[in-house]
Amino acid sequence: MKKIMAILLCAALIASFTGCGKTDEGEVSQNAQEAENQGTENTDVANTEKEEETAKEDYKFAIIIPTSGNEYFQGEIDALQAVLDEYGYELNVISYDMDATKQVSSVENLITMGVDAALIFPMDKESVDTACKSAMDAGVKIISGGIALDNMNALYNTDQVEAGNTISGMGCDYIKETYGDNEVEVAMLVDTSNSNMATRSEAMKETLAKECPNALLVKEIEANDTESGMSAAENIIQGNPDVKVVICINDASALGVVEAYKAANVTEIAVFGSDGTAEGLKKISEGESLKGTIAFGAINLGEQLIKLAKGENVDELLSPPIIKITESNVAEYMAE
Incomplete structure (x- = not known):
């Protein structure tokens, strides 16, 4: 009897351990499945975030x-x-x-x-x-x-008053160095098609009158590109042959003036422009009648636009510094 009871007790113990083993295995399997599902969800979220980030770029x-x-x-x-x-x-x-x-x-x-x-x-x-x-x-x-x-x-935006002052200022320096206090006839190519160019044009005239009282402004013509600059210069050559200096609103019109005077075989002429264009710098470096221009220092507008697109802030006013370029320093800017 004792032997039978011992056998039954062992069987019960084995059954109980086996039952516990099955329960633990089920829980482990369930936990593993949950972990796998969670991992899949995390991967999906990460992929979605990555796709959104890529789309935003x-x-x-x-x-x-x-x-x-x-x-x-x-x-x-x-x-x-x-x-x-x-x-x-x-x-x-x-x-x-x-x-x-x-x-x-x-x-x-x-x-x-x-x-x-x-x-x-x-x-x-x-x-x-x-x-x-x-x-x-x-x-x-x-x-x-x-x-x-x-x-x-x-x-x-450029400080248009400073730009106009600097353009005419170069013309005044040239007049003082070349003609001293003698009276000199000057022509000016202006642009009043928008408020900025009108402001620059007015500053050019005011500076000429203030800094160079011996300069006599005999002609003022609207011109803002090479074609109109050339036409204006031809007009000046015909009507005001004693003009020695032409001060221009930009390089485009100044280049037209240079070509017109060159075609007319007039060598005693000095032209001043603005914008520091590659062709303008080339003419200055070659000793042509274009004697000076102004350029504008670097502002990386590409980076500014990228910042705005990404929702970042930029300065409300992006104003480049003004650089005066003449034959004495033109090589420095042509090399850039």
């Missing part, structure tokens, strides 16, 4: 310019393209060809194009501000070049 940019035939604006395009290419970002280049209606539609199209941030060079505030508001309401970040708008994230 796929930014599109645009530059809207008034004309495609200007070396200054081409320089702005090239500078932006170089920066954005480093990141693999797309840059859309849009010219509104000095057409106010086309300018507005160009800004409105930024929304349908899916542009995240744009550099815009407006004709004037009134014609484009409403379109910029619509674009910003749709999430487009805007840097305005040259004209302060009610609807923009930042203003990229």
Whole structure:
């Protein structure tokens, strides 16, 4: 009897251990499955976050310019393209060809194009501000070049008074060095097509009158590109042959003046411009009649646009320093 009871007790003990073993194995299996499911969920979340991060990095940019035939604006395009290419970002280049209606539609199209941030060079505030508001309401970040708008994230603008003062200041220095206190006839090519150029033009005239009282301004003509600059110079050569200095609103018009005087075989002429274009610097370095220009120090607008697209803040005013370039230092800037 005792032997039978011992056998039954052993059987019961074995059964109890076996039962416990089955329960633990089930729990382990269940826990493993839960861990596997949790791991899958974590992987899915990580992949989703990665995809969202990648999508956010796929930014599109645009530059809207008034004309495609200007070396200054081409320089702005090239500078932006170089920066954005480093990141693999797309840059859309849009010219509104000095057409106010086309300018507005160009800004409105930024929304349908899916542009995240744009550099815009407006004709004037009134014609484009409403379109910029619509674009910003749709999430487009805007840097305005040259004209302060009610609807923009930042203003990229030169101190136009300082620019005008510096251009005419170079002309005055040349007159003093070359002609002393003798009276010298001067012509000026100005641009009043927008508020910035009008401000620069006015500063040019004021500085000439203030710093060079022996300079006699005998001709003032509207010109802002090479063709109009050449036409203006031909007019001056015919009507005012004693002009010795021509002070120009920009390099584009100044280059037209240089070519016109060269074609007329007039050598006693000094021309001054602005914008520090490659062709302008080349003419100065070659000892042509273009004697000086101003350039604008570097502001990395590409990086500024990228910051805006990412939701980061930038300075409200992006103003480049003004650099005076003459034959004495032109080589330094041509090498860059």
